[in-house]
Amino acid sequence: MPIEPVLPESELHTRVIQRIEEGRLPLMLPTRINAGYGTGAQCDLCDQPISATRVEYEVFDQRTGRHFYFHVACHSLWQCECAERLRDTPSSPQQP
Numbered sequence: 275m276p277i278e279p280v281l282p283e284s285e286l287h288t289r290v291i292q293r294i295e296e297g298r299l300p301l302m303l304p305t306r307i308n309a310g311y312g313t314g315a316q317c318d319l320c321d322q323p324i325s326a327t328r329v330e331y332e333v334f335d336q337r338t339g340r341h342f343y344f345h346v347a348c349h350s351l352w353q354c355e356c357a358e359r360l361r362d363t364p365s366s367p368q369q370p
Contacts, residue, residue: 280322280345289319290355299342300335301356307349308332319348 281289293299299318309331312324324330324345331349333342344352 280317280348281320283347283351286320286348286351287355290352293319294352294355294359299352300338301359302335302337303353303356303360304333304335306334308334315343317345317348318342319344319352 290299294301309329312326312328312330314323314325315330315332316322317324322345324343329346331344331346333344333349334340335342
């Protein structure tokens with residue numbers, strides 16, 4: 275089953291930054307990911323369908339109630355960008 279990116283990695287990297295900044299992709303590190311054969315859903319990063327010959331990752335954002343779908347490589351790029359941004363973001367003070 276192929277796991278390489280559908281689009282060039284440089285284009286995906288540009289898209290992930292843009293979509294996080296626009297709010298089209300959440301800035302989060304999910305604790306649960308559903309994976310399986312592609313269902314034909316459109317990838318939320320590259321906008322290409324996830325065919326049955328590829329792995330599809332589904333992520334649920336509890337804050338918004340929205341489901342996000344990714345190819346493996348697209349998910350990986352999104353999560354790397356999220357981890358980098360969250361690492362560089364100062365923690366908010368703890369509420370009593």
